[in-house]
Amino acid sequence: MLKIGELASKTDVSHHTLRFYERQGLIAPARRSDSGYRLYSDLDVDRVGFILSAKKVGFTLLEIQQLLELEITKDDKSCGDVKCFVDKKISAVNQRMLEMKRIKKSLQALSKACCGGSVPATQCTILEALSEQKP
Amino acid sequence: MLKIGELASKTDVSHHTLRFYERQGLIAPARRSDSGYRLYSDLDVDRVGFILSAKKVGFTLLEIQQLLELEITKDDKSCGDVKCFVDKKISAVNQRMLEMKRIKKSLQALSKACCGGSVPATQCTILEALSEQKP
DNA sequence: CTTGACTCTAGACTATAGTCTAGGGTTTAC
DNA sequence: GTAAACCCTAGACTATAGTCTAGAGTCAAG
Numbered sequence: 001m002l003k004i005g006e007l008a009s010k011t012d013v014s015h016h017t018l019r020f021y022e023r024q025g026l027i028a029p030a031r032r033s034d035s036g037y038r039l040y041s042d043l044d045v046d047r048v049g050f051i052l053s054a055k056k057v058g059f060t061l062l063e064i065q066q067l068l069e070l071e072i073t074k075d076d077k078s079c080g081d082v083k084c085f086v087d088k089k090i091s092a093v094n095q096r097m098l099e100m101k102r103i104k105k106s107l108q109a110l111s112k113a114c115c116g117g118s119v120p121a122t123q124c125t126i127l128e129a130l131s132e133q134k135p
Numbered sequence: 136m137l138k139i140g141e142l143a144s145k146t147d148v149s150h151h152t153l154r155f156y157e158r159q160g161l162i163a164p165a166r167r168s169d170s171g172y173r174l175y176s177d178l179d180v181d182r183v184g185f186i187l188s189a190k191k192v193g194f195t196l197l198e199i200q201q202l203l204e205l206e207i208t209k210d211d212k213s214c215g216d217v218k219c220f221v222d223k224k225i226s227a228v229n230q231r232m233l234e235m236k237r238i239k240k241s242l243q244a245l246s247k248a249c250c251g252g253s254v255p256a257t258q259c260t261i262l263e264a265l266s267e268q269k270p
Numbered sequence: 271c272t273t274g275a276c277t278c279t280a281g282a283c284t285a286t287a288g289t290c291t292a293g294g295g296t297t298t299a300c
Numbered sequence: 301g302t303a304a305a306c307c308c309t310a311g312a313c314t315a316t317a318g319t320c321t322a323g324a325g326t327c328a329a330g
Contacts, residue, residue, distance in 0.1 A: 058193040099188045
C-alpha cells in the first residue's frame with residue numbers, strides 16, 4: 001500500500017494532480033488508513049501510467065475516464081455498448097496516427113531539405129516541405 | 136483573396152479563433168483591404184489545415200507556431216539550429232506514435248475480449264486488456 | 271439610401287488541466 | 301515529547317485555448 005507521496009514519486013505526478021485526478025474520477029485509492037490517508041495499490045501505478053500515455057496522445061481527461069471506466073462483465077449490460085464505444089475510439093486513434101504520419105513526413109522532408117535534398121533550399125518552410133510530398 | 140468569414144467557412148474554424156490564432160502568431164492575413172479587412176490567400180487555407188492536424192496530435196499552439204516559423208534559407212543562420220529543432224520534434228512524434236500503438240492494442244484487446252476472445256470476460260477492463268498483451 | 275450581413279478592436283467570459291496555499295491533523299526519528 | 305516530514309480538505313489561482321459581446325465601421329442588394 002502506497003501513500004500519496006509514494007505514488008507521486010513513483011509516477012512522477014504531483015500529489016496535487018493525483019488528488020485532482022481523483023476529483024475527476026480517474027483514480028481512487030484502494031482504501032483509506034484509520035487516519036484518513038489515501039492508500040494505493042501497485043495497480044494504481046499502472047493506472048496513472050495509462051493516464052499519462054493517453055494524455056500524451058491527445059485524449060482529454062474525460063475521455064480517459066471513460067476508457068478506464070469501460071469494463072466488460074459477462075452478465076452486466078450488453079457487450080454492444082462497450083464494443084461500440086471502443087471501436088469509435090479505435091478509429092479516432094487510427095485517424096490520429098494518420099495525422100501524425102503526415103506531420104512526421106513533413107518534418108522529415110524539412111530535415112532533408114536542410115541538408116541538400118531535392119527541395120531547392122533557397123527558402124523552405126514546413127508547409128512547402130509538406131506539399132512537396134504529394135507528387 | 137478571402138475575407139475572414141470565407142476562410143472561416145472553408146476551414147471550419149470560427150472567425151473568433153482565426154483572430155485568436157493571429158494574436159498567437161500562428162497566422163496572418165496576406166494584406167488588409169483599404170477599410171482594414173483581413174485578406175487571406177489560398178495558402179492560408181493549408182496553413183490552417185496544418186494547425187488543425189498538429190493540434191489533433193497533441194502539439195500546443197506555441198509548438199505549432201515554432202514549427203510554422205521554421206524556415207530554411209540558403210544564406211540565413213546555420214542549418215544546424217533548424218535541423219536540431221526538427222529532429223527533436225521527429226523523436227517526439229515517434230514517441231507519441233509508440234504510445235498511440237500501445238493504446239490501440241489495448242483497445243483492440245478489449246474489443247476482442249468483448250466478443251469471446253482468450254481473455255476470460257467475467258470482468259475485463261482496459262488495464263487488464265493492456266497487461267494481457269505482454270506475454 | 272437604408273437595411274442586413276459582414277468586418278473591426280478591445281476586452282470580458284468559459285472550459286480544461288492543473289498548481290498552490292491556508293489551516294489543520296498524523297507519523298516518524300531523534 | 302517534539303520537530304520535520306507527511307497527510308487531510310477546501311478553495312483560490314494560473315496557463316492554455318478558445319468563445320462571446322459591445323460598440324463602431326463597411327459593403328452589397330433592393
